[in-house]
Amino acid sequence: MAADVHKKGEAAEMTERSVEPPVRPARTSSVRKTGLIFFPAFDWAISPTHPEREERLLYTRDQIFEEGLMDFPEIVEYRPRLAELKDVARVHFCVPDVQSQVTEAHLIAAGSTLVLADALMNGEIRNGFALVRPPGHHSMRVVHGNRGFCNINNEAIMVEYIRRKYGVRRIAIVDTDVHHGDGTQDIFWHDPDVLFISFHQDGRTLYPGSGFTNEMGGPLALGRTLNVPLPPGTTDEGILYVLENLVLPVLDEFDPQLVFNSAGQDNHYTDPLANMRFTAQGYAKLNEVLAPDMAVLEGGYAIESALPYVNTGIIQAMAGLDYSNVKEPDYVPDRFVLTSDMRRSIEATVNHLLTIWESRDDLVAKARQEHGRFYSRRKRIFYDTDMITEGQEETLRMCTDCPGYLTISTQAARGYGRLNTAFCVSVPLFACRSCIEDAREEYEEHKSEMKYDYVYLQDRPSDKFRAYCTRTRNEIVL
Structure with a gap:
């Protein structure tokens, strides 16, 4: 689904007097590598026993090395770097200032996405996966502190960095975390050039209690935010139905220059903070079909029973490798069944959102008349x-x-x-x-x-x- 990217020379200067419409990036077919960055943030934790801790990535890294994935020519590892304060301020209003709201770990997590962004836009890789923490998709435009384990929004910082440096304008973000990506939604709420699609467990049953279908974007960007609240217990079948019948058709029509995935993995059936029934095979299939240009790790707190297998499957899918043998130790095919009631609910939600998408221009025209x-x-x-x-x-x-x-x-x-x-x-x-x-x-x-x-x-x-x-x-x- 994602547009191809080719090596760009020096980024064209973007002045306040003249911003030229960007040319669609196009990747050369010879570039087949998937870029990875690992940053476990050893020195950052909310508390010693908090579920958002360094082991989320350590078990994954052990699994990947045990499987020998880093020896494949299709995969290349990059070293992280610090984001600059300006990179954060380009997205957030940190009160009273950026330094008071971030640690070095936050700047490295955000900076890691920028390293992969440069590699992508310069044609070194065909796609990338930033396995970093702390996560970021609950961090909104204004920041007074930490909410939902997030201080700053890594993916939003990457989006604005790419737009500024490389002239890309039209971007799609697909958030697959079990929790609604309310921070990312807030940041791009008024931006008609960013399509934000989030599918998540119904906000009536899970933090942050938002992400309903009537949340469609600001008056000049109506229909560019699409929320898919899913029933607790939704399986691979249900989430892949949303992908095939809503996400892909909308992406086709929106025609983004780049597609990014907020890769939360707490839809997994063993996650302690949610109630969904997604598997490692389902996650791998999702990323194979979506084919994001970049994935950025968000949530996922089943440290031993899910993350090593889910991340391995995603990496193999993004690298074009066979992921059919990536399975959890207790994996049983067809163990979880999507009930007829769940199926009807999901189908109705998808049909409603397609109607919103198709009427987006009319919704904006009506909003202009109403609001002056x-x-x-x-x-x-x-x-x-x-x-x-x-x-x-x-x-x-x-x-x-x-x-x-x-x-x-x-x-x-x-x-x-x-x-x-x-x-x-x-x-x-x-x-x-x-x-x-x-x-x-x-x-x-x-x-x-x-x-x-x-x-x-x-x-x-x-x-x-x-x-x-x-x-x-x-x-x-x-």
Whole structure:
């Protein structure tokens, strides 16, 4: 499904005055390697017994070496590197600053995806799999702390890095984690050039309690977010039905330049945090059919009974190797059956989402009539790891020439203790001149108001991030 990628020379400079429509990358047929990066983050943990710990990758690495996969010419291993603070600020408003919300481990996990992104876009590999932690798909645009085990969103950072450096515009993200990818959804909610599809266990039965079919994207990007809530107990058959009958047809029509997979593996039947019935064979088949350009590890907490087998199957599928013998020790064919009620529910959900997808342009046209020049919404966000409650008011300029610039008023509290307030201005990479100028003006106006503790400008056209502290009157530019 994914577009081919060929070796690019020096990336064309992208100025704020002129952003040319990108040319579709095309990979040469001679490149057959799958790039891998392992980063277990030995020095980072939420707690010593927390399910999100380094063993998630150590058992996988042992399995892969035991199977001799690293000796195959189709597989090449890369070394991780640190992401820069600007790479994070290009995506997130970290309050009060990036350094306070990330550790070195977070920067290496995010930087690992950038290493593989460069290898992909330079034609060294045909696809890649970043086996890294900490995960990231619950991390939203604004960051006050850790939620869902995530501080920063590794895959979103990779997306914006590729768009900025290589001029790629249209990208699809397919999130296969058992938990709804609410952070990734939030980051690309207003972006019509990013298609986000998440299939996950029904949010009425599992964290984070979101990801329903009526969550379709912002008013100028309606239908570019498609959520597939699945019944607990869904098997390989059910998830592969969603892939074949919804994901692939939509990808065909959207025609992305690149396809990425948020590769959560907690749909597995042994995962302790969920209730699904997916197998290693199912995961391998999914990645063979989806054929993502890049996969980035998210969740998956059955450290011994699932992850070594699931990751091995995914790697072999991405590398074009035979994965038919990759099976869990207790694997029994046809052990789990999709009931007729589950099947009807999944079919109805897929049909409903296809209707949304087909009517996406009409939905946007109607939203323009309803909302006028500006669209606003309010949100309450809970950081379950750090016990922080956040309130947001988000306003989008309903521009007719670009995706429109976004402002976010945010305030957070832990218990009864107030944390920080901030006003955030985000200018999309492909913004028009009017939105660029008005967004910068709004940033300057709020700097002088002294209403918030911090004022931020995420100026993607100029690739500058500005953070102003009203107490110290100090401005930092990345």
